[in-house]
Amino acid sequence: MTQRIGPVALILAVVGLALPWLVYPVVAIDLACFALFAVSLDLLFGFVGLLSFGQALFWGGGGYLAAITLARTHVDAGIAIVIGIVYAMLLAAIVGAIAVRRAGIYFAMITLGVAQIQYFSAFQLTDITGGENGLNLHSRGTLFGFALENDRLYYYVALVLIALAVWFAVRLVRSPFGGVLRAMRENETRTIALGYRVNRYKLAVFTIAGGLAGLAGALYAIGNHLAGLEMVDWHTSGAVVMMTVLGGVGTIFGPIVGAGLFESLDYFVSKMGAFDFFGVHIPSIGEETNMVMGFVFALCVLLFRRGIVGEILARVGKRPGSG
Amino acid sequence: MLRVVNFAHGAMYMLGAFATYYGAQLFHVPFFAALIIAPLAVGAFGILLETTLLRRLYGLDPIYNLLLTFALVLVIEDVMRLLAGPLGSPYSTPDALGGITNLGFTLYPTYKLFVIVVSLVVCLAAWWIVELTPVGARIRAATENPVLVRALGIDVRRLVTGTFGVGVALAALAGVLAAPTTNVQPSMGDSVIIYTFAIVVIGGLGSIVGSIAAGFALGLLQTIGAIVFPPISTTLIFIVMVIVIVFRPAGLFGKPESAR
Amino acid sequence: MRLSRTVPAALALALLSTSFSTPAARAADSGPIKIALITDMSGVYAALAGPGAAEAVKMAVEDFGGKVLNRPIVVDVVDHRNQGPIANAKAREEFDNGAELALDMTNSATALAVAEVAKERHKLAIVTGGATSALTGAACNKYTYHYAYDTYALAHSTGSYIAGAGGKTWYGIVPDYAFGAQMLSDFTDAVEAKGGKFIKADKMPLGTTDFSSYMIAAKNAHPDVLGLLNAGADTVNSMKAAKQFQLDKQMKIAVGLLFLSDVDALPDVFAGSRITTSWYWNEDKAARAWADRYAARMHGLRPTDIQAADYSATWQWLSAVKAAGTVDADAVVKYLDGRQFNDFYAHDGQWRARDHRVTHDMYVVDVLPKEEVKEPHAWFKILQTIPGARAFRPESQSTCKKDW
Incomplete structure (x- = not known):
């Protein structure tokens, strides 16, 4: 088992x-945060078969709560992040x-509907959200007393937390708990017949995925010094679905690749100036990413x-998502 | 009806409005002609999308259609942004429908009355076709049991394609109607699509009566909400949607079997 | 550096090709001086700033001789796509890569984000595009100047002019978000100071496209003035509805925020509205002369006040760098604070030290109907010049907690 994910994990x-x-x-920083965000969606879509089109609810919720905490109090950034996660998990529950x-x-x-409720609330509760x-x-504040202003330092701090979270997700889907999830996907009725309370498992995964998205969002908001409406917008929910599907649903590492690809594509396309495409002059396609x-x-x-990753795994003869 | 959740419906609405605008700019198509031509043109485009792209995914989970149409929204919107610019273009109310009509109890713009009448007529027609004509019966049958219908010698594919095209044309018609009151711009579909989804889910997927009733009821509710307590009026529709899904998963007018 | 030894050789090679040291160190004293124009290049604000702003800044650099302190001047045009996080990340990247000035920042969210970065990196930001008066209030800082206009100046110029000229009763159409609330409170202050009042202000829920019921209510209330305290698509849709109900024949229509480029796009919709602008290309000879040069480079388009402000701010900043003998932001701020200046854009300009508001004359204008427009793009008719001291928030009322 470990040797299969070994190469991918090592490269990542x-x-x-x-x-x-x-x-x-x-x-x-953005890339790493989006990677975890996509993993949270994959946990849900890939392993329970539930496609959330409102995952920005937890990403944005975690981000806003962490930012609000840091803006209004002088607590440690760690506490702000925890508050973001707790809020996201509560919402998810x-x-x-x-x-x-x-x-x-x-x-x-x-x-999607609930995410829209949060979006409009964030828009209108200007005293709290701006x-x-x-x-x-x-400022990003301090984590355990260390100042986080240096961008690279912050990145590595975030990377450790994100790696831990991804490791947790991998452990989860490879545990007996994950086995039940797979059984549920393959034959829900039989799993119910076997005495499993399917909805409780789904709820547990949904809540955990919410927490992971909340962590990712909190790290993103603090990293950017900013929680904005983009974080709760439905386009963001759509973007993370795209990252996940692009990378490979049900592969955990795939969405990380998807997020990386998506963000770098975005980065480079937005840097492209005007160019000629088969004789047609295209002005800057900055916004047309x-x-x-x-x-x-x-x-x-x-x-x-x-x-991508699912396709690669299939090509090298290993069934994706088969633990 | 088709169990195809079309995220691109909002984009079709936008294309309908743009077709009206460009029709007038380039070919001097008057508004009343645009009411027919634009939906036909956009409907044809919809059929093209259905036959070349969406059809490939019918055997799969409907989620994949949702994803594909989501991708189409991004592409179509940006292409329009490149062509028309982000700011939008003006389209003025046709002269015959300008002005204000006195309804006795209140003044109302003539154009708005016109929109209401057209919407009602179209909704009634759609309901009549689906529920009371042989074609409608086939469509309903085809959605419930495609295999059986095919066995009866009916071309399900063409039926599905045709229905999809009509759905797209109706979205485009809404776009034409919206052109004079709003600014015609590439992201105009964004703001309506989510509401449209909520309305359809509340009314019940596949239930035309449901969608019409829910559409009008929610419009009313939102207006009242805006007067009574403005901050909540935008979220009201989603709150209603969540409540409906919890208590009547198939929607207010839907048949309960289709949970998936 | 040590990190590279721990990663595989192939990766180390890749790493070697990129620069290890923070690039900021490189640009310290020699090499080009970089200005980052952070603007909306292709979105809804691209017409009022965007490519035109880029051209204006390049003009300023050329006119200045292309050099300052014997170093060439380069302009980096950065698209913030109207998103705060993007503006934030790009501003950081620009400052870390040697940019000394961030300019424009169309839309308040991006302006506030870049202001924070400027404060943190101790580099200068001059906001021309963003509207929020929070930039010189709650969010003020040593390294950010607000150059062209703000919500306070718009509301107080338009509001007090109209109320002073007999428009005593107002009906407000206000979007229900931060900008709308700010505009309503500023307009209310201005109108009440002149003895007028708002009889009612309807708050539009987000995404309202059908304004007809509000227009009926406004029509029945018979106010002197209809105040559309909104911006962008909301203004277009509400203005259209107002005309549909012929409110423009019955009362004056004041619009909160409108640019020349908006009227360029929709002349019929905006004709008859009354607004405030920080500059108008046909206001005097000097303005016109510059606008002619701009038009020659921009296919006949006339500049908006934001594009002119970008030129002016670039020129003024370069002059300050020259005078101070350094690009160091602290030294430049020290030089600029309290300084008075005049150019084709800013009449009676002053870099206010108290809150870093740049004050200058503002203009209340009417948008002319098509038949009264004498030449292309000449949409405005100036009704009154409001001196900077009256247009902008007085120093005595400043809410900026100055910490420098």
């Missing part, structure tokens, strides 16, 4: 360590209690539904 670890020296450190009884499109719609101006932080993403994603859904 090396890239993770080298990243802030390869790209601008703040970009590296409440929403999950309603949502996990439904599947497919309905599940996607409930999560509304459309966002909530800017003067979505077009490129959408195109790549459409191809992925049509032709490579297993995603």
Whole structure:
């Protein structure tokens, strides 16, 4: 088992360590946070078969709560992050209690609907969230007494937390608990017949995934000194779904690759200036990165539904997601 | 109806509005002609999308269709942004429908009355076709049991394609109607699509009556909400949606079997 | 450096090709002086700043001779895509890569984000595009100047001019988010100071596109003035609805925030509205002369006040760097604070030391109907010039907690 994920994990670890020296450190922070965010979605979509189209609820919720805590108090950033996670998990437990009884499109719609409620609340509770101006932080504060202002230092701190969270997710899906999840995916009725309370398992995963997204969001907000409306927008929920599917649903590491690819594509496309495409002059497509993403994603859904890592695993003869 | 959740519906609405705008700019198509031409054009585009792309995914979980149409939204919106710019274009109310009508108890813009009448007519027509005509019966049958319907010698594929095209054309018609009141701009579909989903889910997937009733009821509710307690009016629809899904998962007018 | 020894050789090679040291050190005393124009290059604000702003800044650099302190000046144009986090990350990257000035920041969220970065990195930010008066209030800092306009100046110029000219009763259409609340409170202060009042202010929920019920209510209330205290698509849609109900024939319509580029795009929609602008290309000879040069480079387009402000701010900053003999932000701030200046953009300009508001004349204008427009883009008619001291928040009322 370990030798199978070994190479992937090793490559990711090396890239993770080298990243802030390869790209601008703040970009590296964003990338790492999105990677964990995508993992949280994969945990849900890949292992329970529930597609959340409102995962920004937890990402943004965790981000806002952490930022609000840091802006209003002088507590340690660690406490702010924990508050962000707890809030995201609480939300997930409440929403999950309603949502996990439904599947497919309905599940996607409930999560989207609740996420929209939070979006509008964040927009309108300007005294708390800053509304459309966002909530800017003067500093990242300190973690266990260490100042976090250096971007690379912050990146490595975040990387440790994110690596721990991903490790936890991998352990989870490889545990007996994960075995039940797989059984549920393959034949829900039989699993129920075997005496498992399926909805409780789903709720547990939903809550854990919410917590992971909350952690990712908190790290992102603190890293950027900013919690803004983008964090709770449904486009963000859509983007993380794209990352996950692009990387490979149900592979845990795939979404990390997907997030990396997505963010770097975004970064480079947005840096592209005007250019000529087969004689047609294209002005800057800075804001048109979505077009490129959408195109790549459409191809992925049509032709490579297993995603990049899923496809690679399948090619080397190993069934993805089979533990 | 088709169990295809089309995220690109909002984009079709936007394309309908743009078709109206460009029709007027480039070919001097008057508004009343645009009411017919734009939905036809966009509907044809929808059929093209269905036959070339969406059809490939029918055997799979409907989630994949959701994902594909989401990708299409991103592409279509950005292409329009490149073509038309982000700011949007003006389209003025046709002269015949400008002005204000006195309804006795209140003044109302003539154009808004026109929109209400057209919407009602179209909704009734859609309901009549689906529920009371032979074609509608086939569509309903095809969604419930495609294998059986195919065995009866009916071309399910064409039926599905046609229904999809009509759905897209209706979205485009809404776009045409919206063109004079709002600014025609690439992201205009964004703001309506989420509401549309909520309305359809509340009304019940596959239930036209449900969608119509829910649409009008929620419009009313939102207006009242905006007057009574403005901060909540935007979230009201989602709160209703969550409540409905909890207590009546198939929607207010839907048949309870289709949980998935 | 030590990190590279722990990673595999192949990766080390890749690492070697990139720079290890923080690039900021490189640009310390020689090499080009970099200005980062952080703006919206392709979104909804691209027309009022964007590529035009980039051209304006390049013009300023050329006019200045392309050099200051014997170092060439370069301009980096950065697209913030109207998102705070992107603006934040890009500003950091620019400052760390040697940029000495961040300019423009169209839209308040990006302006506030970049202001924080400037404060942290001890580099200068001059906001021209962002509207929020929080930049010189709650969010003020030593390294950020607010150059062109703000919500306070818009509201107080338009509000007090109209109320002073007999528009005593107001009906407000206000978007229900931070900008709307700020505008309403500023407008209310201005109108009440002149003896007028708001009879009602309707708060629009987010995403309202159908304004008809509000327009009926406004029509029935018979106010002197309809105040559309919104921006962007909301203004377009509410203005359209107002005209549909012929409110423009019955009362004056004041719009909170409107740019020349908006009128360029939708002249019929905005004709008849009354607004405040920080500059108008046809206001005097000097303005016109510059606008002619701009038009020659921009396919006949006329500059907005933001684009002119970007030119002016670039020029003023370069002059300050020259005079101070250094690009060091502390020295430049010391030089600028309290300094008075005049150019084609800023009349009676002053870099206010108290809160880093840059004050100058503002103009209340009417948007002319098409038939009264004498030449392309000449949409405005100036009604009154409001001196900077009256247009902007007085120093005595400043909410900036000055900590420098």
